[in-house]
Amino acid sequence: MNKKFGIREVVAIGIGTALFVVLTTVQIPIGIPNTYLQPRMAILAFLSAAFGPIVGAVIGLLGHALGDAIFYGSVWWSWVFPEAVVGIGIGVFASRFAVKEGGFVSAGKIVLFNIVQIIANAIAWILVAPVLDIVVYAEPSNKVFAQGLFAFLGNIIIIGILGTICMAAYSKVAGSSQGLEKED
Numbered sequence: 001m002n003k004k005f006g007i008r009e010v011v012a013i014g015i016g017t018a019l020f021v022v023l024t025t026v027q028i029p030i031g032i033p034n035t036y037l038q039p040r041m042a043i044l045a046f047l048s049a050a051f052g053p054i055v056g057a058v059i060g061l062l063g064h065a066l067g068d069a070i071f072y073g074s075v076w077w078s079w080v081f082p083e084a085v086v087g088i089g090i091g092v093f094a095s096r097f098a099v100k101e102g103g104f105v106s107a108g109k110i111v112l113f114n115i116v117q118i119i120a121n122a123i124a125w126i127l128v129a130p131v132l133d134i135v136v137y138a139e140p141s142n143k144v145f146a147q148g149l150f151a152f153l154g155n156i157i158i159i160g161i162l163g164t165i166c167m168a169a170y171s172k173v174a175g176s177s178q179g180l181e182k183e184d
Contacts, residue, residue, distance in 0.1 A: 005052075005054060008051070009051050009052070009054065009055050012047050012050070012051045012055050012059075013055055013058050013059060013062075016043060016044070016047040016055065016059040016063065017058070017059050017062045017063045017066065019040070019043045019063075020040045020043055020044060020059055020060075020062075020063025020064070020067065021063055021066045021067045021070065023038065023039055023040035023043065024038075024040060024063075024064075024067030024068075024070075024071050025071060026038065026039050026040065030150055030154055031150075032146060032147055032150045033147070034147065035147045035150045035151050035154070036154065037154045037157065037158055038154070038155075038158065039158060039162055040063070040067075041086070041155045041158045041159050041163070042158055042159055042161075042162035042163040042166055043059075043166075044056060044059055044060055044063070044083065044086060044087055044090075045086070045090050045117055045159040045163035045167075046099075046163050046166040046167050046170070047059055047087075048060075048086070048087040048088075048089075048090040048091040048094070049090050049091065049093070049094055049097045049099050049104075049113060049163075049167055050094065050097075050099040050100050050167070050170065051091070051094065051100075052091045052092075052094045053087065053088040053089075053090075053091030053092050053094070054091070055087070055091060056084070056086070056087020056088055056089075056090055056091035057084040057087045057088045057091070058084075058087075059087055060080075060082075060083030060084040060085075060086060060087035060088075061080060061081070061083065061084045063083070064079065064080040064083040065077075065080050068080070076137075077132070077136060078129055078132030078133045078135075078136050078137060079129055079132075079133075079151075081128060081129075081132060082124035082125055082128045082129040082132075083124070085120065085123055085124040085128055086117070086120045086121055086124045086155070088120075089116065089117075089119065089120025089121075089123065089124070090113075090116055090117055090120050093112070093113075093116050096109070096112060097109055097112070097113050097167070098171070099167050099170060099171045099174070100170075100171075100174050101171075101174065101175065102171050102172065102174045102175015102176065103171065103175070104167050104168055104170075104171035105168060105171055105172060105175070110164055110168070113163075113164065113167065114156075114159075114160050114164065117155075117156060117159045117160070117163065118156050118160075121152050121155045121156050121159070122152055124152075125148045125149070125151040125152035125155065126145075126148050126149060126152050127148075129144070129147075129148045129151065130144040130145045130147070130148040133147075133148075
């Protein structure tokens with residue numbers, strides 16, 4: 001886990017939150033009401049894996065809440081908190097992915113990342129979101145568990161493809177720049 005928190009993490013939160021909000025409107029319908037494939041989840045996963053759980057949690061919370069407020073006029077809190085769960089779940093393993101160090105190029109790291117993101121998404125969307133929908137908004141359980149299942153499936157696909165590509169590309173560039181030295 002990334003134990004340092006400094007200016008890079010603050011910048012990652014700012015950029016990640018802004019990207020997350022902007023990508024709120026990029027939604028691919030999957031046939032379930034209010035449930036879409038959303039590329040913004042790849043940004044959340046990438047920045048969580050690179051900068052840790054605090055960055056992931058804040059981007060998930062702020063990005064989703066601001067996106068809802070700006071584009072829809074209200075915030076659906078039972079779906080905001082699961083975004084933070086995904087960010088935390090992936091971010092806890094940031095040091096094992098070694099994205100910033102250039103180590104996210106081996107098949108083992110990619111498999112580990114995808115196992116972690118599947119588990120984090122399962123907890124967030126199959127458990128947390130539906131339970132909060134029922135408790136906070138008194139939504140019917142059959143509806144919210146169906147939405148949660150499809151959100152889970154959509155997110156693992158988006159993160160598995162786009163998130164993995166972003167992380168591998170960034171890690172390759174980060175790894176090749178590790179040997180660079182500052183000139184006088």
